[in-house]
Amino acid sequence: RGSGESFRAIREDPALSGQAAGSFGLDRALMAEAAVAMDVESYPAALASLGQVIRRFPGGEWTARAQWWSAVCWYRLGQDRETLAECVRIIDKAPNHPFRLSALGLRGTCELRLGHPEAARSAFLQMERETGVGDRMLAWAAAGQGEAAAALGDRKGARASWGRAAALDPRLASLAMERAGELWLADGDLDRAMAVWGGGGLAG
Numbered sequence: 001r002g003s004g005e006s007f008r009a010i011r012e013d014p015a016l017s018g019q020a021a022g023s024f025g026l027d028r029a030l031m032a033e034a035a036v037a038m039d040v041e042s043y044p045a046a047l048a049s050l051g052q053v054i055r056r057f058p059g060g061e062w063t064a065r066a067q068w069w070s071a072v073c074w075y076r077l078g079q080d081r082e083t084l085a086e087c088v089r090i091i092d093k094a095p096n097h098p099f100r101l102s103a104l105g106l107r108g109t110c111e112l113r114l115g116h117p118e119a120a121r122s123a124f125l126q127m128e129r130e131t132g133v134g135d136r137m138l139a140w141a142a143a144g145q146g147e148a149a150a151a152l153g154d155r156k157g158a159r160a161s162w163g164r165a166a167a168l169d170p171r172l173a174s175l176a177m178e179r180a181g182e183l184w185l186a187d188g189d190l191d192r193a194m195a196v197w198g199g200g201g202l203a204g
């Protein structure tokens with residue numbers, strides 16, 4: 001890849017935009033290395049650079065971002081336990097962390113994948129409580145609550161949460177109808193499932 005394409009992740013990140021041509025401090029240089037590695041899906045290399053930022057510059061300008069990027073790298077590697085550990089560090093040790101809401105959402109997702117629906121629901125509920133009105137992250141929180149409720153056997157609650165998610169973000173409407181239909185089918189109500197899949201709405 002050419003350098004212009006490799007630095008796409010830097011160009012798209014407002015915090016690093018325009019830095020590639022300038023003179024970096026070590027922390028910025030390490031973040032740039034991590035961005036390039038993530039751009040080409042070399043997540044272990046990215047984690048190595050991010051780990052140096054976190055260890056060598058605690059409380060520094062880039063530390064919070066390095067922590068979140070580390071969680072994302074672990075997630076993209078399919079390592080749910082490591083992702084969860086990073087998210088817990090962000091949530092529990094830094095109450096004003098700029099990526100706290102994202103970490104709560106990713107924590108809920110990993111808890112679900114690890115078979116912990118109660119912990120997942122708790123994370124998504126906390127995410128909802130801390131998210132401002134009108135923020136599209138509310139839809140992520142509602143959808144997550146829907147998945148957690150379904151895993152706990154609360155199919156009515158799951159349908160309600162998916163309905164809220166679709167109302168908050170219309171882009172989720174198709175997925176919400178798919179999930180609601182599956183939940184009606186799990187209840188043994190084929191007619192309601194078919195009605196939902198046929199565009200009959202999410203009520204009920």
